[in-house]
Amino acid sequence: MIIRAGPGFSLGRRFCREDHWQLMIQLDRLTKKFSDFKTGERLALDHVSFDVKPGEIFGLLGPNGAGKTTCLRILSTVLKPSSGSAIIAGYDVATHPAQVRARIGFMSNNTGIYDRMTAWELVEYYGRLYGIPQAQLTQRLETIFSTLQMNEIREVLGSKMSTGMKQKVSIARAIVHDPPVMIFDEPTSGLDVLVARRVIHAVESLRDQGKCIIFSTHIMREVEKLCDRIAIIYRGRILAQGSIEELRDKHHQRDIEELFFELISACDAEEAERLRANEDSINTGLDDTSMNVEVRP
Amino acid sequence: MNWRNVWLIFRREVLDQLRDRRTLFMVAVLPLLLYPALGIGMMQLTVLFSEQPRTVVILGAADLPPPQLLDGHRFAQAWFETNTESQNKLEVITDLPAENADKENSKALSADAEQPTNTTKKPAASSADLARRQRILNQAKELQVLIEQLKLLNPAAVERGRPATLLSPERETTQAQLRKTMSELFKQSGIQVLIIIPPDFDQSIEAVKQQLASQRSQPRENSAKDATAPQTPASNFDYPRPLIIRNRADDKSVIAYTRVVEVMESWERQILRDQLKAGGLPEQLPTPIRAHVVELADSQQVANNVWSKLYPAMLIIMAVTGAFYPAIDLAAGEKERGTMETLLICPASRTEIVIGKFFTVMGFSMATAVLNLLSLSFTGKYVSSLAASNLSRNVDLTLPAFSSLVWVAVLLIPIAALFSALCLALATFARSSKEGQYYLTPLLMVTLGLTVFCLSPAVEMQPFYSILPVVGPALLLKERLLGTADSHLLWLYSIPVLLTSAGYSLLALWWAIDQFSREEVLFRESERFELKLWLKQLLRDKTPTPSFAEAGVCFVLIMLLQFAALKMFQQPLSQAKPNELGGIMLKLMIVQQVAIIATPALMMGIILTTSVRQTFQFRLPKLRYLAASTILALSVFPLSLELSHRLAWFFPPLPESMKQVSELLSKNEQPLWLLFVAFAIAPAICEELAFRGFILSGLRQGGRHGLAIVISAISFGVIHMVSQQVFNAALLGLIIGLLAVQSRSIYPGMLYHFLHNGMQVGLSQIQTQLTKPGLHQVFITVSEKELTFRPLLLLLCALTAMAALTWLVSQPYPPREDSPAPAN
Incomplete structure (x- = not known):
């Protein structure tokens, strides 16, 4: 399943500032603070830094609530960083959100599709919002619909679609403007094995077209299969990053799942130590130590 | 701002709403069906609705003077002047023996041949009916006995015109007890109005007539002689009057009483006419000043009066409801269905998204208002023309003039814009559709309050009202529809009304955009709210200066305290002597400043912040x-x-109290x-x-x-x-x-x-x-x-x-x- 842009349609290169061509995504000490009733102010992202190159899939691996979604929401300009910077295709997310949005394709659990629109209408609507000329848009839609095998659900309303169909429409929506950067936030969660597999293939084919891809997940197998480099994120901090081989060598652990557990346990132990050190500080989520990581056989 | 994006979003949202059956139903189907259905319902109700006859008891009916007041167990038809249907709504029970009912009729007949005779034979009353009447009659007689007692105790309580006598405390209590017993008996008896005719009442009336007749036949010079006659005119006119007993607190009794009074009055007028005729005096004598009325209002103006009340109210209420449901669907609904983030990552800016949504909501708000008004107008006109042909009364509701309708359309725009933006801001704040619905009630309450205020006939356009939101357009519309105010003045008022309305709408829109741009609003998570946790958090996470919400609470607290203090301060002021009033007022003002304004702020500052110095800016x-x-x-x-x-x-x-202060x-x-x-x-x-x-x-x-x-x-x-x-x-x-x-x-x-x-x-x-x-x-x-x-x-x-x-x-x-x- 290869999604190729139509003739003369290559937004990827055109959208990038030449001097940032090498690093499509750059995060520099990105920090995000939230405040809530229970714990007061807390850091959802704590000085997160990484870069992603074109043609590379960067995996963001972490348990639920680690800060993956917050990080990707900042990259998609939906949230604003509290400090630090994130530059995508040469544009800062905080200062040039519109330019950033035009250059990313974003897909997550939270990017649903409209119930009262057909698949064709929905993808076309977003294509228009990206300002693609109508003739070019129709051609692009035809290409996408045939490569994703969506022609039979063209006229189906969102409310009548199965989860798999919806996921396809979401992918179509995310790639309609052929963005140089793709961000997938747990795109396979809640999908059956068949659909998940198809999504993984779609991501791979996008990488083969030279797109710069961030892929967040809590499923180890997907990471091993798909990602060129990964970052393990926990409690808003990056515990380790590098290619899978590098991480294996560095931590002397061949099994990536074991590696993951070791890193996280170490982090929890450190946190507990820190808490014990200053007794007067209030329970900042100590009750969360029993985290639930979904592990697939 | 890219208007193309606004247009794209607008078009999609409208299409989306049009595909939603609920919205379509609310906006289009409901108004088109609701008013005709209401009209049909009203017609049905008036047909089905039959009022239970009310019970009127007449004691001493044998002494009723002619002309004939009764017709079997009803009042005679002739005495109902305005509403002939009322006759069947009063059942009259008299103390005439049942077999004598016909005799009474014939007696009245013989006495007054002019009255139309009653030839219809009533069907014989069943024995149960007879027993019921007898029971009621007995209770009425008991009441009569009590009335006599009351009369003995305190004549002023029973007879009008008697000077009130000061009763001893014991008599006062006896009277109160007597009244209580009477009212309970009255309630049990099922009687709505009890009429007691004094004995020989017919003879008293007849005597007056006789005297008038004799005065007429006697020459004027002999009037001096007349005065010395054994029967003086004064004593002749001063005969005992009938008594009517009713209970004002009982609605049934009130209704029956008004009907009885109508009957009695027209009956009285007839007797008066007879007496005047007997005395050879003109019939117009008792009404020397009755003026003739020339009615200038044509049906158009009468209709305008109705529309001027209906249109502004309907316009405002329908603009709110029409805006609210689409707004919830477009903002909170989008959050709920998980499409909000999809929209936020599209290239359109937040402002463009909000404006696109705003126009959608406004379109639906206006459509709802217009459709409701149209349906209401045509149904109203149709129903009123039906009623007019039924009742032969002139209640034709002609639709307002075209120029007024143009004003309806013009003023609808700012009203719809204001409500659309407000609803959109509220709906953006809401986490879910359900939560959004909760915000409707306060908004609707405030709107209804303003509408009712505008509808009051005493409220007229004023410079100050013209700049208020909702009130300004509503009043302008009301005056326009009424068409009685000076047209030039209204044109003058239109300027501030339209300008300020546009201003308020923009302000509300700005608020909506602001809401939409705030991540804590867009990604509000449902936090578990517990009072204890919240208080803990307040005291734990103290900052050097108070938060926005705390400032708001402080203001509300001051307002509430001030409201509560109104009553507290009124008391010493009302008790003060005039020469001390000023001093007390000044002291109260100082107390108010310290206790109501300074203390809450200082207390909150000390409790809720870590730095009083920084909060209050206590620095040189x-x-x-x-x-x-x-x-x-x-x-x-x-x-x-x-x-x-x-x-x-x-x-x-300025109100009086403020003038007092400035005088001080x-x-x-x-x-x-x-x-x-x-x-x-x-x-x-x-x-x-x-x-x-x-x-x-x-x-x-x-x-x-x-x-x-x-x-x-x-x-x-x-x-x-x-x-x-x-x-x-x-x-x-x-x-x-x-x-x-x-x-x-x-x-x-x-x-x-x-x-x-x-x-x-x-x-x-x-x-x-x-x-x-x-x-x-x-x-x-x-x-x-x-x-x-x-x-x-x-x-x-x-x-x-x-x-x-x-x-x-x-x-x-x-x-x-x-x-x-x-x-x-």
């Missing part, structure tokens, strides 16, 4: 700010007085120091602590200093209650707020406030002395009543004030003090 200012404050106070004071003087026409007149100022009764403390020192300290202290620093926490100054100034105005003072205080609040922010200290504001109020006190004290000629007359002219400033002075003041304000604004805003000072 630079001298130049004190100087600026003095210069500003001196130069703005005449301008402020002049402005409020010039704008006096704009506001509703000008009289020299009170010691000067007390006046200064009450009017200048206490407000300068207390109001500044609250409004430029706690509230302003709370509002500033978001970093929007300009907005904070404006909101604190408005809240400062609002606590002054009276609209004119609200305006003045809000303007001054702007200046003082600016002083407080730029100088980073509360003291320049206090100084300004003190100088301003102090000058007011001082001026009213020395006004009388200023009438003497002197150098000051270059600047001011003083007459007996008022003091006016010369244009020269005003110009100088304006220039100085402008210069001082410009300097103040141009001062660089000092960075926030980061090192928190120790608490207290």
Whole structure:
């Protein structure tokens, strides 16, 4: 399943500032603070830094609530960083959100599709919002619909679609403007094995077209299969990053799942130590130590 | 802003809404069906609705004078003048023996042949019916006995015109008991109205007639002789009258009573006519002044009156409901269905998204209002024409003139825009559709309150009302539809109405965009809310300065305390002697300032923040700010007085209590120091602590200093209650707020406030002395009543004030003090 842009349609290169061509995504000490009733102010992202190159899939691996979604929401300009910077295709997310949005394709659990629109209408609507000329848009839609095998659900309303169909429409929506950067936030969660597999293939084919891809997940197998480099994120901090081989060598652990557990346990132990050190500080989520990581056989 | 995106979003949202069956139903189907259905329902109800006959008991019916009052168990048809259907709604039970009912008829017949005879035979009453009547009659007789007792006890209670006698306490209690027994008996009996005809009543009436007849036959010269006749006219006219017993607190009794009165009155008129005829006097004698009425209102104007009430109310209510459901679906619904983030990552900016959605909501709001009005108008017209042909009464509802309808359309735009933006902002704030629905109730309540206010016939267009949201357009529309007001004046009013409405709509739209741009609003997670947790959090996460919400709570607290204190302060004032009133009032004003305004702010500051010094800005200012404050106070004071003087026409007149206060100022009764403390020192300290202290620093926490100054100034105005003072205080609040922010200290504001109020006190004290000629007359002219400033002075003041304000604004805003000072 290869999604190729139509003739003369290559937004990827055109959208990038030449001097940032090498690093499509750059995060520099990105920090995000939230405040809530229970714990007061807390850091959802704590000085997160990484870069992603074109043609590379960067995996963001972490348990639920680690800060993956917050990080990707900042990259998609939906949230604003509290400090630090994130530059995508040469544009800062905080200062040039519109330019950033035009250059990313974003897909997550939270990017649903409209119930009262057909698949064709929905993808076309977003294509228009990206300002693609109508003739070019129709051609692009035809290409996408045939490569994703969506022609039979063209006229189906969102409310009548199965989860798999919806996921396809979401992918179509995310790639309609052929963005140089793709961000997938747990795109396979809640999908059956068949659909998940198809999504993984779609991501791979996008990488083969030279797109710069961030892929967040809590499923180890997907990471091993798909990602060129990964970052393990926990409690808003990056515990380790590098290619899978590098991480294996560095931590002397061949099994990536074991590696993951070791890193996280170490982090929890450190946190507990820190808490014990200053007794007067209030329970900042100590009750969360029993985290639930979904592990697939 | 890219209008293409706005258009794309608008088109999609409209399409989406049109595909939603619920919206379509609410907007289009409901109004088209609702009013005709209501019309049909009303018709059905009037057909089905039959009123139970009410029971009227007549005791002493044998002594009823002619003409015939009764017709079997009904009042005779002839006495119902306006509504002939009422006859069957009253059942009359008399103490005539049942077999005598016909005899009574024949007796009346023989006495008065002119009355139409009753030939219809009533079906024989069943025995159960007879028993019921007998029971009721017995109870009526018991009541009669009680009435006699009451009459013996206190004649004034029974007979009109008797002088009230002072009863001994024992008699008073007996009377009360008697009344209680009577009312209970009355309630049990099922009688709605009891009429007691005095014995030989017919003979008394007949005697009057006879006398009048005899007077007529006797020559005038003999009238002197007449006076000496054994039967004097006075005694003839002073016969016992019938008694009617009813219970005003019982609706059934009230209805029956009004009908009985109608019957009795027309019966009385007939007897009077007979008597006049007997005396050879003209029938018009008892109505010497009855005027003829010429009715000018044609059916169009009558209809206009109806429309002028219906249209504004329907327009407003339907604009709200029409805006609300799409708004919830477009904002909260989008969050709920998980499509919000999809939309947020599209290239359209948040402003474009909100404006696209806003136009959609506004379109549906307007469509709902228009469809409802159309359906209502046509149904109303149809139903009224049906009713008109039935009742042969002129209630034809012609639709309003075209020009009025144009105004309906024009004024619908700002109303719909305001509500659409408000609803969109509220719906954006809501986490789910369900939560969004909760916000409808308060919005609808406020709107209904305003609508009811506008509908009151006493409320007319005024300069002040014309700038209020919703009220302005509603009143303008009402006057336009009524068509009685001066057309030129209405054109004049349209300008402020339309301008301010547009302003309010833009403000609401700005709020909606602001809501939509805030991530804590868009990604509000449902947090578990517990009072204990929340209080803990409040005390745990104290910041140096209060939060925005805490500032709001402080303001509401002050308002509520002030409201509660109204009653508390009323009491000592009402009990005070006139010569002490002023002193007490002044002392109460000081108490109010300290207890209601300063204390809540200070307490909240101490409890909720870590740095009282930073919250209230208790730091010594630079001298130049004190100087600026003095210069500003001196130069703005005449301008402020002049402005409020010039704008006096704009506001509703001051209430009495405020006039009292200003009189207090000008009289020299009170010691000067007390006046200064009450009017200048206490407000300068207390109001500044609250409004430029706690509230302003709370509002500033978001970093929007300009907005904070404006909101604190408005809240400062609002606590002054009276609209004119609200305006003045809000303007001054702007200046003082600016002083407080730029100088980073509360003291320049206090100084300004003190100088301003102090000058007011001082001026009213020395006004009388200023009438003497002197150098000051270059600047001011003083007459007996008022003091006016010369244009020269005003110009100088304006220039100085402008210069001082410009300097103040141009001062660089000092960075926030980061090192928190120790608490207290």
